[in-house]
Amino acid sequence: MDFFLNAASAVLTTGPLAAMLGATLLGVLIGALPGLNPVMAIALLLPLTYSMDPLVALAMVAGIYNGSMYGGAIPAILLRIPGTPASIATTFDGFPMAEKGEAAKALKIACWSSAIGGIASALALMSVGPLLARATLQFGPAEYFWIAMFGMASVGVMVGSDPVKGILAAVLGLLVGTVGIDSLSGQARFTFGQPWLLGGLDLVVVLVGLYALPPVLQLAEKCDLRGLSAAQLKLASVPFRKGEVRSLLPTWGRSSLIGIFVGVLPGAGGNIAAFLSYNAARSASSEPESFGKGNPQGVAAAECGNNADNAASMIPALTLGIPGNVVAALVLSALMIHGLQPGPQLFHQNPVLVGGFMIEMLLTSVLILLVGGAAATRIFAQIQRLPGVLLVPSILVLMCVGVYVINGRPVDLWVMLAAGAAGYLLEKLNVPLAPIILGMILGPMAEQSVRRALLISRGDPTELLTRPISAVLALATLGMILWPLLRAIKRRRAKKASENKP
């Protein structure tokens, strides 16, 4: 209890509170702009956090993450354009509701559902996180090596549509992570005589390039010259009818649980949580045929599910140092920027910071109710009147200023451009980008762990497999890599069997 009381006294001060409010507002705005997403926004924000207090920096990350998940519902409902990938399922019933003249009601349900999902998820993080962190204190280097391998294998296999390309991306990230001086032997690797490479490629520079440049190039390709007219964005406020909130309670409960479960799984994201919650709501409904035609339960399920994924995805990130999705990877980057090493030791060495971040995830979920009201939503919807073509140079400027201020080196700008161009091509070739970043984050931890384990065992590699927990993690990693292969064989056999049927 002291853990949270001390953290609360640090969070409930002017700096973090102002940061949470501002960032939640900014998050809703970013989510409301199709083409911009929370990952891109947090990637752009990270360089700015170098000079901030860590709790203020994390408050901004929490606000943008939770706010943008709700913001994505605004264009999803009004225009059938998902503001973020996680709000695709919101379009199914949100847009039909808007067509029936119930846009304001759909937005209100989305706002409440997002807040409830976010609050449930933050409570799960606050209750499970400290317990899991205590359990993982028993882990040694061998276990950490396998945890890193399992995290990467699961993200590589589960993110994107092609497991081979996912694993390829993870290995590429691990290899990029070896650039620079080897911390154990002191020798320079892959530096090609360039002094600026001795410290390795800056994670945030690569991250901004990989995640911010591809959407900018896509915006330039789309070349939206008009924006939307004011008539398309008219909204009137509507109160909840009697019994309406009560009818949504089972959907909120179910979707919160689904979102939390999906959030803990490495590699699964808010879009999967939203789809699963939507399908569960339809299956549980007495009138499933009304889904897709403007059923409020559909909006509630999708929005509650995608926000319930948010804080839960931080559970493996904060306790094990294994980010389950890209935003969790960005949170770890934010911690590393401030010289903090994610993992169970973080709970003991910086309890105020970890507990504070959990409280910030909770408070920013509550703030959605405040900033997502009818009046505010009307204002946020107006952002869509800005022609997309004007966002292209604006984001380029933000990327450059953000990257330049990290080290004050012009070469970082070229690295960012190169990473962005590579990211654009890789995405088009179905190579997911998340495992690359994950590889860069986990690579040094994996390498140091395996080399330490081998030093302890005097070079005996069986040490990596003979400890019970490491053996289980090694088997889980192997299973995760073989799983898509086994699934493909099973599918091929089933296809052959159906072809042979007379």
Place this chain on the structure above:
Amino acid sequence: MERSQDLALGLLVAGLGLAAAWQAGSYHGAGGTYPMVLGLVLALCGGLVMLRAARAKTDAPRRLVDVPANLVKALAAGVIYVALILPLGFYTASALLMLALPPVLGFRRPLYTAVVAASFVALVWAVFSLVLNKPLPAELWAASRLGG
């Protein structure tokens, strides 16, 4: 189209992996073994992608670029902008980018562009130079005035 793209991707990745493994061979001890193993696994992944592409029965169309002209314009603008930041100064180069790129992409409302450019550059200046006091490449006109 998908097949030839995956063949090229696999070849590129396999080549990169082998080159990394070969380079890692010149490093001593475990500091070299780890990147060498990674290079070989990367080459294996590239080989798998190539093998799958070669054995694929279908060749679905997959466009790498939707509107090539706009992509080239945006990329070129990015490269020119980064190249101009040091010689012209950060805010001058940023203002030029904000004024030049929208018309190049077909946006024909100069006043709207100018207002957005001025407001946005002023906002960035207020946040980064005024509030956060971050050192950015000096403006050419300010440097020449100081020098003169």
